Amino acid sequence: MRASLIQIAVNEDESVGERRERVGSLVREQAGSADLVVLPELWTTGAFAYELFADEAEPLEGPTFAAMAKAARDAGVWLHAGSIPERDPEGPLYNTALVFSPDGELAAAYRKIHRFGFDKGEAVLMSAGEELVTVRLPETVLGVSTCYDLRFPELYRGLVDRGAETLLVSAGWPERRRSHWTLLAQARAVENQAYVLACGSAGTHAGVPQAGHSIVVDPWGEVLAEAGAGEEVLRVEFDPARVAETRDRFPALKDRTLGLAPPR
Numbered sequence: 001m002r003a004s005l006i007q008i009a010v011n012e013d014e015s016v017g018e019r020r021e022r023v024g025s026l027v028r029e030q031a032g033s034a035d036l037v038v039l040p041e042l043w044t045t046g047a048f049a050y051e052l053f054a055d056e057a058e059p060l061e062g063p064t065f066a067a068m069a070k071a072a073r074d075a076g077v078w079l080h081a082g083s084i085p086e087r088d089p090e091g092p093l094y095n096t097a098l099v100f101s102p103d104g105e106l107a108a109a110y111r112k113i114h115r116f117g118f119d120k121g122e123a124v125l126m127s128a129g130e131e132l133v134t135v136r137l138p139e140t141v142l143g144v145s146t147c148y149d150l151r152f153p154e155l156y157r158g159l160v161d162r163g164a165e166t167l168l169v170s171a172g173w174p175e176r177r178r179s180h181w182t183l184l185a186q187a188r189a190v191e192n193q194a195y196v197l198a199c200g201s202a203g204t205h206a207g208v209p210q211a212g213h214s215i216v217v218d219p220w221g222e223v224l225a226e227a228g229a230g231e232e233v234l235r236v237e238f239d240p241a242r243v244a245e246t247r248d249r250f251p252a253l254k255d256r257t258l259g260l261a262p263p264r
């Protein structure tokens, strides 16, 4: 499979509408060179621009949904469109990731389970999702996750128990904890014997410089590709069959002994 991780610069010199158009064009540019495209978390507002969440919140099928569904269809790619501040019809906000099929249909929506910010920001402004989300492609099964989720290995084990082989992380990870980002992406790949495709953002918003350094790790924990700090399209080719090969050759996942049986 060919993947493009579009590490968008989320700066304050661009309106949400302008960025939405620019990102749509960047997705369309992947036509013919990618099967799967991944975008960062909350790229309309920036993951740390807390004061924008309520103003820029959209219903699930709002303007970002429409623009990304069209971009996926125009490009003919599976698109993990990053996440949006979603306003539920009942009122609460969620940090919701959207995945589209190559014909522009919604394949999955994932409401971020682990909210970031301790006693402020996302943790108080948004509600927590409760459902693990996987997406079956012809070549692999995607496990969907968002940013701070990367610190919670049980989430990924749950995704693996539901068949995930390629773990997607859409993030707005800050530069000041970049070493954790790289380390955790490799750890999630090694312990789950799965690919990890982790797409962060670049630029600075709300005074928080973003780490960039989107990364693709193979099921053995080797880094296949890593971006720099700025806006960049990180392109990579990977062989989904290597997940089963790795799990067969070194069957650590079969040696789980804590009695935490996978769901039927």
Ligand SMILES: O=C(O)CCC(=O)C(=O)O
Binding pocket: 047, 115, 116, 146, 147, 148, 149, 151, 172, 173, 174, 177, 180
């Ligand atoms: O865990 C971290 O260090 C960063 C998490 C984060 O920025 C987020 O979830 O938005």
